[in-house]
Structures are given as C-alpha cells and as structure tokens.
Amino acid sequence: DQQVKQNSPSLSVQEGRISILNCDYTNSMFDYFLWYKKYPAEGPTFLISISSIKDKNEDGRFTVFLNKSAKHLSLHIVPSQPGDSAVYFCAASDKTSYDKVIFGPGTSLSVIP
Amino acid sequence: NAGVTQTPKFRVLKTGQSMTLLCAQDMNHEYMYWYRQDPGMGLRLIHYSVGEGTTAKGEVPDGYNVSRLKKQNFLLGLESAAPSQTSVYFCASTSADTQYFGPGTRLTVL
Numbered sequence: 001d002q003q004v005k006q007n008s009p010s011l012s013v014q015e016g017r018i019s020i021l022n023c024d025y026t027n028s029m030f031d032y033f034l035w036y037k038k039y040p041a042e043g044p045t046f047l048i049s050i051s052s053i054k055d056k057n058e059d060g061r062f063t064v065f066l067n068k069s070a071k072h073l074s075l076h077i078v079p080s081q082p083g084d085s086a087v088y089f090c091a092a093s094d095k096t097s098y099d100k101v102i103f104g105p106g107t108s109l110s111v112i113p
Numbered sequence: 114n115a116g117v118t119q120t121p122k123f124r125v126l127k128t129g130q131s132m133t134l135l136c137a138q139d140m141n142h143e144y145m146y147w148y149r150q151d152p153g154m155g156l157r158l159i160h161y162s163v164g165e166g167t168t169a170k171g172e173v174p175d176g177y178n179v180s181r182l183k184k185q186n187f188l189l190g191l192e193s194a195a196p197s198q199t200s201v202y203f204c205a206s207t208s209a210d211t212q213y214f215g216p217g218t219r220l221t222v223l
Contacts, residue, residue: 002154002155004155009153041216041217042216042217043117043203043205043213043214043215043216043217044156044203044214045213045214046211046212046213089155089156091155098144098146098161098205098207098212099146099158099161099169099171101158102155103155103156103157104155105153105154105155106155
C-alpha cells in the first residue's frame with residue numbers, strides 16, 4: 001500500500017498559468033516533505049521542502065502548501081514555464097534522514113507554450 | 114565538479130548473470146544511496162551507506178549487495194539477475210540538507 005500518493009499521473013498547463021501538483025500521504029508520523037523534479041535521462045533534483053511545523057514554504061515561483069489534518073500537500077508553480085515540463089515526485093519522511101524518505105509515483109507536468 | 118556519476122548508463126543482462134553498477138561522487142559526501150524506479154512507482158531505497166566501510170538495508174534489499182570500500186564510490190551488485198530486477202537504478206549522495214542524484218542506469222534482464 002503506497003504511503004505517498006500522487007493521484008494524477010499527468011497534468012497539462014498553459015504557459016503563464018498556475019500549475020498545481022497534489023500529493024496525499026497516509027502515515028501521520030511523516031513530518032518532513034520534499035518535492036523533486038526529474039527531466040528525462042537525468043536523475044531527480046531537489047526542488048523545495050517543508051517541515052510539518054509550517055503550512056507554507058515559498059521559493060521563487062514554487063510554493064508548497066501543507067494541510068496536516070487532511071494529510072495533503074500541494075506544489076504550486078506560478079507562472080508556469082515550458083522549462084518546468086518534467087516529472088515531479090512528492091516525498092515524505094518521519095525524520096530528516098534520507099534513508100527514511102518515501103517517494104510518490106510522480107506526476108508528469110507538461111507546460112504548453 | 115562532476116557531482117554524482119553512474120556507470121554504465123544502459124545494460125542488458127540474461128537471467129542468472131551478474132553485474133556491478135558503479136556510483137561515484139566527488140563532493141566528499143558521507144551518505145550514499147541506491148534506489149530503483151519502476152513504472153507507476155516512486156523511487157524505492159535498496160541499500161545505503163553512512164560512511165566508508167558501512168552499508169545498510171533499505172526498503173527493497175533482496176537480490177542486491179553493496180560495498181563502500183572508498184568514500185567516493187558505492188557499488189551495487191546483482192549476483193544472479195532476475196527479470197524482476199529490470200528497472201532504472203539511481204544513485205544519490207547527501208550533504209547536510211540536500212540529496213544529489215546521478216543520471217541513472219537502465220537495466221534490462223531478459
């Protein structure tokens with residue numbers, strides 16, 4: 001049973017609009033959440049993270065929102081750019097140690113010029 | 114600064130063959146990891162190492178062995194490959210707060 005779920009395998013958005021990628025988790029012990037971005041034929045790269053003591057973290061065009069009661073987080077990209085087209089992985093951990101990180105299956109984002 | 118590199122990029126094996134995947138990092142990181150990624154699933158941790166000479170099991174260690182004889186290298190071995198090990202394998206290393214991934218090795222076991 002997947003502890004980290006990304007129920008949308010793919011998402012298409014027009015350039016300049018907002019992209020919203022969603023992630024749900026089942027383990028209430030998770031207290032640290034990460035988003036990674038992956039281009040084809042490359043490894044994932046870290047994008048942004050959030051601790052459970054916060055409900056929002058922002059880094060430039062990227063904002064992650066955390067709703068602990070709903071066990072839900074989302075990544076907002078504003079404005080979306082064609083270079084944002086990639087697979088986005090949500091990940092969660094009950095410690096800030098990477099051997100405990102559980103990854104979701106990913107959402108493929110296409111930003112249409 | 115090459116970051117994390119993986120050798121080879123692609124490999125096709127027959128069932129029962131063995132092979133070793135090499136991961137190298139030039140960032141002097143203590144922690145290194147091996148993951149596999151399968152369609153419809155996230156990355157799953159196979160084995161990891163917290164320093165030279167140490168290894169530990171991750172979520173899916175069966176059928177794999179690892180060694181960390183040098184700090185900069187982390188080797189993943191398949192002693193007797195099975196079709197279920199067809200996957201994309203990623204290596205990673207970690208600084209204090211960021212994980213860096215290699216480009217991946219696509220392995221097919223026939």
